[in-house]
Amino acid sequence: MSLPKRRTGKGVTLRRGQPGFDAAVLDSSFNGRDPGRRPDILVQANNVFEVIAAVKHAAAHDLNISICSGGHSWNQNHLRDRGMLLHLGFMSAIEVDVAARRAIVEPGAWCGDLDAQLRRHGLFFPVGHVADIGLGGFLLQGGFGFGSRKFGLACENVQGVDVVLADGSLVHANAQQHSDLYWAARGAGPGFFGAVVRFHLQLHARPKVTAMQSQIFDMQHLDEVVRWADRVGPEVDRSVEFQFIITRQVPLMGIFRPGIGILSPVLADSWREAREATAFIRHSPLRPLAARTAPLLPMPTTWMAKLGWFSLFPAGSRWCADNAWLTAPADDVLPAIHKVVETLPPAPAHALWLSWYPPAERQDMAFALESNTYFACYGEWKEAAGDESHQTWAGDMMRLFEPHSRGIQLADENLGKRPARFTTDRNYVRLQQIRQKYDPQGLFRSWAGVLPEQQAQQLSP
Numbered sequence: 036m037s038l039p040k041r042r043t044g045k046g047v048t049l050r051r052g053q054p055g056f057d058a059a060v061l062d063s064s065f066n067g068r069d070p071g072r073r074p075d076i077l078v079q080a081n082n083v084f085e086v087i088a089a090v091k092h093a094a095a096h097d098l099n100i101s102i103c104s105g106g107h108s109w110n111q112n113h114l115r116d117r118g119m120l121l122h123l124g125f126m127s128a129i130e131v132d133v134a135a136r137r138a139i140v141e142p143g144a145w146c147g148d149l150d151a152q153l154r155r156h157g158l159f160f161p162v163g164h165v166a167d168i169g170l171g172g173f174l175l176q177g178g179f180g181f182g183s184r185k186f187g188l189a190c191e192n193v194q195g196v197d198v199v200l201a202d203g204s205l206v207h208a209n210a211q212q213h214s215d216l217y218w219a220a221r222g223a224g225p226g227f228f229g230a231v232v233r234f235h236l237q238l239h240a241r242p243k244v245t246a247m248q249s250q251i252f253d254m255q256h257l258d259e260v261v262r263w264a265d266r267v268g269p270e271v272d273r274s275v276e277f278q279f280i281i282t283r284q285v286p287l288m289g290i291f292r293p294g295i296g297i298l299s300p301v302l303a304d305s306w307r308e309a310r311e312a313t314a315f316i317r318h319s320p321l322r323p324l325a326a327r328t329a330p331l332l333p334m335p336t337t338w339m340a341k342l343g344w345f346s347l348f349p350a351g352s353r354w355c356a357d358n359a360w361l362t363a364p365a366d367d368v369l370p371a372i373h374k375v376v377e378t379l380p381p382a383p384a385h386a387l388w389l390s391w392y393p394p395a396e397r398q399d400m401a402f403a404l405e406s407n408t409y410f411a412c413y414g415e416w417k418e419a420a421g422d423e424s425h426q427t428w429a430g431d432m433m434r435l436f437e438p439h440s441r442g443i444q445l446a447d448e449n450l451g452k453r454p455a456r457f458t459t460d461r462n463y464v465r466l467q468q469i470r471q472k473y474d475p476q477g478l479f480r481s482w483a484g485v486l487p488e489q490q491a492q493q494l495s496p
């Protein structure tokens with residue numbers, strides 16, 4: 036089993052053809068697949084001055100810029116042909132102001148590192164569920180973190196961003212200044228048009244209890260589990276992430292044969308509260324069908340995130356992923372879910388059902404598209420020989436859900452292969468207007484694919 040690698044040493048600049056160039060470009064990506072696309076120049080920036088110099092160089096030499104921070108874009112959004120790859124993964128400082136409950140983080144910092152630091156101070160931020168996700172991409176796309184049903188999307192806890200713009204200037208954007216840029220930085224994800232070098236975060240008191248409730252079913256009970264999840268979803272307390280995975284096996288999570296694993300973190304202020312909030316799983320009418328119902332297990336989020344590394348998301352593998360916000364009831368989507376099960380690649384490939392049930396209102400920001408139920412497919416394989424047969428699996432599966440979906444999360448986007456709606460049409464148009472203002476020449480690369488009708492919206496009066 037390989038663990039994720041930390042960026043160590045000093046970042047360097049390499050040009051196409053130089054020794055080490057290919058390896059350094061591919062090393063920027065969590066996904067071990069080589070899409071064959073290469074920039075002309077790779078700049079691994081060590082500080083904001085190097086970012087500014089790189090952006091000015093790119094503008095002067097007509098090089099389009101793609102950016103990566105933690106490199107966890109499933110579909111390797113930052114690996115484009117030609118231009119400059121600006122790698123911000125070497126900028127990973129985390130500063131915590133305990134008294135003010137604020138943090139300033141650089142984009143290459145890992146979600147797990149922020150969580151571990153905050154834990155020491157009794158503070159909390161809704162970080163992503165796997166430790167080595169970069170904060171850069173995670174925060175820009177929305178950020179579905181631990182406790183996000185209670186504390187909001189991670190991006191709703193971003194108070195400001197420091198951005199290097201296309202003209203090389205460094206600006207601070209928040210609710211008062213460059214508020215349009217701040218609006219865009221909360222949801223534009225891989226279509227953001229500037230290099231964010233620092234995020235200013237609002238922190239919370241750490242919930243006193245963090246725990247995991249799990250329950251495993253054999254695959255023959257799929258229909259019952261999906262229908263039950265759909266029924267109880269609206270009532271689930273906001274402290275619980277009610278979700279299940281469908282997989283062939285994940286021994287570390289107690290799934291030894293094809294089945295369904297409910298893996299629900301709960302963040303509460305007392306053990307009693309945590310038990311009450313998760314009781315609907317332990318005492319559900321489906322319990323007699325379960326292969327195993329575990330007791331509620333105390334577990335720090337830092338461990339949960341590491342469990343993700345070991346069990347579901349091994350480093351160095353090749354991946355495809357895609358997703359949908361569902362709008363139809365369980366019975367309408369079950370035929371597509373059956374197809375997912377029939378074609379599921381070997382473990383740790385899996386599909387995820389998340390009962391999301393967003394709040395009635397959110398902040399005004401670029402992120403604006405969600406629904407009550409989230410469904411995603413994550414295909415994994417080890418060898419290049421499997422690329423041809425596996426790389427379209429997730430996209431092919433999610434096409435089946437299109438009649439029952441309103442769009443996608445940018446977290447698990449597959450826009451290069453399957454363009455889909457990722458925000459409202461109104462917000463899409465506004466994003467394009469703000470891009471036009473800050474990056475009129477289109478120096479920074481945009482989303483890898485956009486629906487033709489969403490593009491047309493932009494032209495409408």
Ligand SMILES: Cc1cc2nc3c(=O)[nH]c(=O)nc-3n(C[C@H](O)[C@H](O)[C@H](O)COP(=O)(O)OP(=O)(O)OC[C@H]3O[C@@H](n4cnc5c(N)ncnc54)[C@H](O)[C@@H]3O)c2cc1C
Nearest residue numbers: 103104105106107108112142164169171172173179225231
């Ligand atoms: C194993 C795994 C688990 C995941 N779990 C979760 C989860 O629990 N919750 C969730 O919400 N998402 C999750 N994701 C999705 C993840 O949050 C997104 O892929 C996110 O973009 C990753 O951020 P990154 O910095 O690591 O990725 P990168 O690949 O570096 O960034 C993705 C894109 O964001 C843009 N970008 C990144 N940094 C900057 C910057 N500093 N300035 C401007 N643009 C930038 C670029 O366009 C880049 O291509 C997961 C992904 C993986 C692979």
